[in-house]
Amino acid sequence: MISTNSLxxxxAQYQRMYQHLFPGDGLEAAAVLVCSRVPQPRLRLLVKDVVLVPYDECTVRERDQIVWPGGAIEEAIDLAEEDGLSLVLVHSHPGGLFAFSAQDDRSDRAVIPGIFQSHGSMHGSGIVTPDGAMLARVYRRDMSSEVLDVVSVAGxxxxxxxxxxxxxxxPLAFTSETREELSRLVACVVGVSGTGSLVAxxxxxLGFGRVQLIDFDHVEARNLNRIINATRSDAANARMKVDVFADAIAGHRGDHVAVPLASSINDRSAVLLASQADVMFCCVDTVEARYICDLIAATFLMPLFDVGVAIPTRRLGETVAIADxxxxxxxxxxxxxxxxxxxVYSPETLRAEYLSRVSPASHQEEMRAGYLKGVIEQTPSVITLNMRAASACVMEFIARVYPFRHTPNSHHARTAFSLADAEDESFAEASFPCTVNRNLARGDREPLLGLPALRYKAAEVDRAA
Incomplete structure (x- = not known):
């Protein structure tokens, strides 16, 4: 069963909310989540802001009841109104009940219709228990309700x-329970070539319920030494990489697990497909594609795993030697x-890549930017390196979901390996600067990702229809 709706x-938002809801006095507390949404068809609420209800403004705060004024809701409506965002009213259950009580139902029926009168077509409520678990539901204008399949927090x-x-x-990592949970989730793999095919x-x-495959390219004979499941027949017929791999997945998982899209990730259709995933794996070789994946992850609050490999070379007299x-x-x-x-990329490298792509010598430049830096090689034999990197990428995902390390995951925001020096190195999240991301939880607001090129064009849709 793949989850179809979630929050x-x-x-950081979750920790701020949790600390407020459980101040240590054993009494209920409340907050309001201001949420955007992913594009349809999936219903996934994305928390954009958190409004805390001051304790001293609550007229009742007990172990099993809370009454709070409308000031926090009015503040949240002000934040939500311009972009048509949804509100989710959250309170704590200090007693540990992981369910909506009859009192919760009565409170929602009294309060939420008033929010609908102010703005919006979807709002909700949620509860949090002392162990950190959260349950949420949404209401539509007719006050019909639906409990969301899952609440997710990616830290x-x-x-x-x-x-x-x-x-x-x-679940314990590497068990059948992990496979059962992953069957509820959707993974998106961007780039299904040397490394991406191995990740997919x-x-x-591993058992993901759905694996989205996004790649614009077709199989060529020179790919066959490093793209698994590709054949000479696929190369001769110039089959799309995503279609080849979708057929391979169907062979051992059945139909409807793989979702192939033959498109560049900077196309609107690819962004819309990726928005429906729970986790993204970026296995591309251009800085522009990484830039788009970075935007998608922030816009739709999606954990992102990015993998890259390289074989730097150095001049050794008249010959070239492997540096690493x-x-x-x-x-x-x-x-x-x-x-x-x-x-990983910068405005300067994005511009340089664009200039390289549109210049007459672009093909030559692309070859120089391949696996072996400084060597033009049409069919690099790098499947062993790709396997090492692809395994590290997926193992990083497993470590985040089913922790098994002896050190905190916060120490491993980046992992890097050097096979020449037989070294592995990890970098903590605090090792990098963290700038304000204006796309965070932007959701389905047009233009997608804040990029004019991805704006919805009704005229084009009408012509296609």
Missing amino acids: SMTD DDIRWWWRDRRFMQR EQLAR VCGRVDYVQPGGCSLQDRG
Whole structure:
């Protein structure tokens, strides 16, 4: 069962909300979440802001009851009104009840219709228990309600709280329970070539309920030594990489697990598909594609795993020698330091790549920017390096969801390996600057990702219809 509706928030938002809801006095407390949404068809609320209800303004605060004035709701409506955002009224259950009580139902019926009179077409409520678990539901204008499948928080660790109370005790990594939980989730793999095909293979076999595959390119003969599941027939027929891989997944998982899209990630259709995922894996070789993945992750509060490999070379007299064989995995949590903050790309490298692409010598430049830096190589034999990096990427995901390290995950925002020096190195989240991300929880607001090129064009849709 793949989750179809959810609520997501950053770890910083969650910690701020939780600390307020449980101040240590054993009494109920309240907050209001201001939420954007992902594009349809999925219903996924994205927390954009948190409004805390002051304790001293509550007329009643007891262990099993709270009465609070409308000032916090009015403040939240002011924040939500311009972009048509949704409000979720949250309170604590100090007694530990992981369910909506009859009193909660009566309170919602009394308060939420008034919010609808002010603005919006969807609002909700939620409860949080002392162990940190959260349950949420949404109401529509007719006051019909729906409990959300899951609430997710992606920080140093990635947590999901499911409405059916499964996995309240986190599963042990590498067990059948992990496969059962992953069957409820959607992964998006951007770039299904040398490294991406290996990442997608692992995700499908780990048991993800759906694996989205986004890549604009077709199979060529020169790809066959490093893209798994690709054949000479695929190359001869110039089949799209995503279609080849979707067929391979169907062979061992059945139909409807793989969702292929033959498109560049900077196309509107690709962004819309990616917005429906729970986690993203970026396996691309251009800075522009990484930039778009960075924007998608922030816009839709999605954990992002970015992987890259390189084989730097050096001049040795008249010959060329291998200087290193290395790889990198970055985990980007929503609200944390972005790939740009970490120097994976910059405005200057984006501009340089664009100029290289439109110049007459662009093909030559692309070849020089390939696996072996400084060497033009059409068919690099790098599948072993790709396997090492792809495994590290997926293992980083597992470590975040089912922690097994002896050190905190916060120490591993970036992991890098050098095979030449036989070294592995980790960098903490605090190692990088963290700038304010204006796209954080932007959601479905047009233009998508804040990029004019991705704006919805009704005329084009009408012509296509």
